[in-house]
Amino acid sequence: MTKMINFGIDLGTSNSLIAKFDKGSVEVFKNPNGFKETLPSIVGFRNDRIMVGDQARTYAEKDPKSVASRFKRKMGTTETIKIQSLNASKTPIDLSAFVLKELKGFVHSGEAVEAAVITIPASFDTVQSNATKDAGISAGFKHVVLLQEPIAASLAYANKEKSDDLRNSQWIVYDLGGGTFDVALVKIVEGELTVVDHEGDNYLGGSDFDSMIVERILVPEINRRGKFEDLLAQMKSEKGKYNKLWTVLLHKAEEAKIELSTKASAEIDLGMIRDLVDDEGNAIDTILNITRSEFENVIKDAVDGTVDMMKKILTRNSLQSSDLKFILMVGGSTYSPYVRKRVEEMMNIPVNTSIDPTSAITIGAAYFAGSKEFKQEGAAPKAQTNSQIKFRAVYNRNSQESEETFTAKVEGNTAGLFYRISNDDGSFDSGLKPLTTRIAEDLPLREGSFNLFTFKILDGQNNIIDVGFDSIQIAQGRYSVAGQMLPEDICLVKDDRSTKDTRLDLVFAKNCVLPTKGKRTVEIAKTIVKGSRDAITIMVVEGPSEKHSSTNKPIGILAITGEQISRDLLRGTEVDLTFEMSESRDLTVSAYLNGTGQEFSQVFKGQARHVDTRLLATEVLQLETKIQSEIEDAQANDNHDGAAKLEKLNDQLQSLIVESASLSSDDVTDDRFKLEDKKCKIAQGIFELTASKRINAAKANYLQVKFDTASMVQESGNDRERHQLKEILAREELHIHSTNPERIDAATGELQRLHFQILARQPDFLVGMFQHLEEIRPTMNDQAQAKQLIDHGRRLVATKNWDDLRDVNGQLWMLVPDTERAEEDVRLYTGIV
């Protein structure tokens, strides 16, 4: 049976990538541990582990006896790399195979990579090419096809710009990556893409540009600002006083370099570094500025050097610049506008930047792989089951420690097998470790969390062996005597102006480990006058946060009245609330009033329940209003069954109203608790009967707003707004299945803001708004100014000056009195929002 290869791999000197061709398009796979598509081509052997990529890169410079990098340049040579920790040597083929095996793990579908197109530099000879092929076979690919990197880049271009006729033309592929530079002349010879000539520099790339920024711009500037004996040497020396600063500056220089692609200058801020002082102990000014021209000056010679190489190729091939169709830019460093501009200027032909410089080669390789067949032997391999291996894991499922040892006993032939454990949250990877009859691994645990680890046993080619055990789950800080868990959500009750009701703000989530502490900042919903009886009520309830305050049990109320405050608390004043819950579930609520500087605090004992009879009566009446409106709604929607159930609850509520009205405020019996429980049950009943209605309504509203906003963005949005919409929709999965309508409403709100942002530019909307303001002019504060603005606005409408009309609308709106502007006054239950 034949099958398409489909997978393309860019096996780079500094970084490698993998992509797949599928139904006409190419997907570049992301590093599951790194949020990027690239895998550093570095292999480390430390403490019995094999690590590939970023983990190995950390040690590449400081522990070269255990970590190998840049081995691609040694492919096909007899040179081997001695690994001290193994007391053995590895060939460049072995090391490349490790990188290829790691790339197989990027394929998130879990699909087996049986064959691949692997790219090689144009400079590779037959021996080097065969060595690359051997690395592929050693990594477990049954079939490997090689493709030259410049050809791959050209294929990526040809597939993207299908209308561009490349026949009878030639061009240069200019590949300036992170650490290497390659340039190749590509031509179509008898219908085939061919590399005619090439040049390169193995030690020139973006990281050299970063060092140049530090050495030639930043260090001289820091030297000017303080007294240093030999700053650069002290930075570069391992034991130097400023060695740490060198690393920080390299990172900052890289960020500044990217910023300079779009801005004329960039700031480097070292303000967060402790003890940044000169040799005499004087602090130095920590804001450094780099201009684009300074940056261009320092990299000019290096870029000119790359152009010289291109010119050499042209001279060798008796060509003029004008004989070339374009220069195709590849490699991350070609993002720099200066590189593009300088190459274009010096070569006097256009540079072509239409393909993604980082992934172009792997994309081209995948396109090629999509057209290449290979013969599949037997069925596609799935995870092998090894019944010879018996596996028994032993570990604590619950732990109070920050680290837990995972151990396992393995029986059977373990030779040539490895195991690997990684945390699903992306914080831990054991690397590949040889499988032995007993294994032990210390697993770091995140405090108060379920820690989920993936466990794999792999053969020498990174194929998974199924032993019937693939995950480790450890709950940290749970189910223990020392740390009690919270059985229900603890929520703060706040007013909700939009629904004229209350809503719950989750303070502590169910299952969080006690003791715990949380903070919230709320705003005063209505001005509280000093000395008055107006109050704000900080009410804490226990129960599911997606429900309503009336369905949950009250834990305690901290009321602050006008009589207790030292001056008026204006609407909008912030109140900092602190909630602390002890292991015995005593809750301390503290409120700091930013307006007066006063602090109020109260402790609610876990054993004692607080039921305020006055508040209970209010809540019962509030429920009555709600149930009646729900009954009307159900009847209007022909939901007779729902309406009947609500009627039944209403009957219970009516008797509760009578009972609660007869309760005195100083009742000493437990009646108040009984009534409170009854109220909660009725409220829960209402909530359950109407929950799906609210979620469905929120979802329907979201979908409608999404449709409207998407249409608006498509018709009248700019690039930024298109990007904003994409970002909001990318998060859709996080809220659309939520059981909490508020989460869905929050996303709807984001879409509505975007919608309004575009709408507010539309002439029809601006005119409509102006007409409305014209109508309400008699109510405005300053009639003379209002008249002037209206007259001006009319002229702007006539001349279709929409930008200025928007300003006039804004100024007129400011003249509308608060009473007109404010929404309908809502009844406040807690006085905080």
Next chain:
Amino acid sequence: MSIPPPIEIPRWTLVVLNSLYEIERKLEVHGDPGHAKRNVDRIKEEFEQQSLIIEDPLGQPFKETRTDLEATIVGAGTENLVVTEVIKPVIRLVNGPVSRIVQKGIVVVQSKEEASQ
């Protein structure tokens, strides 16, 4: 076995959180006479309610199995490492008792012995 793809958070969110962390560090280094820390905490709480939290790895031990940090080693030692400088903090998206890293921390690490000198 399929693997969960990394979660992507809008770039602007990460930029704001990183700046917030920088402000917090600056207040620690240079003092905070205007009590700006309160505002920083306030903004952090808002993000926490959106399930995003900043984790400061400063002072934490580092070893090769940590994949939540991109570390550069300074000094000569490569064992017993601790984080001595944080260029970017770790950012997590929390969903109940489980969480995912949405930004790796960028840090400088140094052997404990050299760091204490």
